[in-house]
Amino acid sequence: MDFSLHGNHGYVKTETYDDETTLKLSEVYLESIKLLGEDPTREGLQKTPLRVAKAMQFLTQGYNMNPDEIIRSAIFKEDYQQMVVVKDIELYSMCEHHLLPFFGKAHVAYIPRHHITGLSKIARVVEAFARRMQVQERLTTQIKDCIQNTLNPLGVAVVIEAQHMCMQMRGVQKQHSVTTTSDFTGAFLKNMATRQEFLNIIGSNLH
Structure with a gap:
């Protein structure tokens, strides 16, 4: 996740994710929500699988970094x-x-x-x-x-x-x-x- 200053409008957030990974993870989290007894179609959860898929990629981005x-x-x-x-x-x-x-x-x-x-x-x-x-x-x-x-x-x-x-x-x-x-x-x-x-x-x- 990168942040860049954009004129007088503050910081503009740009994010880059792998589309295929995001799609596959979203499907997994959609099924997980169902298994936990929730309704993934209700308003508050409709975009949750996508959000979690992106969040997990961000939280594990170290796999794409070479510390050496x-x-x-x-x-x-x-x-x-x-x-x-x-x-x-x-x-x-x-x-x-x-x-x-x-x-x-x-x-x-x-x-x-x-x-x-x-x-x-x-x-x-x-x-x-x-x-x-x-x-x-x-x-x-x-x-x-x-x-x-x-x-x-x-x-x-x-x-x-x-x-x-x-x-x-x-x-x-x-x-x-x-x-x-x-x-x-x-x-x-x-x-x-x-x-x-x-x-x-x-x-x-x-x-």
């Missing part, structure tokens, strides 16, 4: 070898077990080894992996591995803090629970002081 290429598109030679931290990156994903959302923040750091990447690319990598059917544990590791493999830094640290609707809306129904996952490489894995500096910066109590 996102990093490689903006790699710069630089002698800086101190910690680079991008924290509080908003993320929205879909739990692959129930297809319910989980959402929260990712905190990512790396220590360059002669090369850096654009700061926005870190956030885009998070987005590329999050916009898929996921589990938080895998998401954490995928972000870490992508940055480590493409930049070859001295170390990478990733912490994700998220709330899962599958815990809040169903199951145990614990509305205020937060799940924290972490993964580290290199200096963050071997040097406790380096890891603690990162945790202090992001304000995490993780040990």
Whole structure:
């Protein structure tokens, strides 16, 4: 989904979807509405299958993104070898077990080894992996591995803090629970002081 400024009339929303996928998904959701006991012909539901078909394509658009290429598109030679931290990156994903959302923040750091990447690319990598059917544990590791493999830094640290609707809306129904996952490489894995500096910066109590 792209947003572009259009004169004095505000932002004009443009969306691009695969027509065949949209049609097939719409048919599936139409049948699902019937199976759940609703009438898909009533006014409020007539366009719901189409809306959901488009929404699901947007929510899983990460399958069409290449995280490695996102990093490689903006790699710069630089002698800086101190910690680079991008924290509080908003993320929205879909739990692959129930297809319910989980959402929260990712905190990512790396220590360059002669090369850096654009700061926005870190956030885009998070987005590329999050916009898929996921589990938080895998998401954490995928972000870490992508940055480590493409930049070859001295170390990478990733912490994700998220709330899962599958815990809040169903199951145990614990509305205020937060799940924290972490993964580290290199200096963050071997040097406790380096890891603690990162945790202090992001304000995490993780040990």
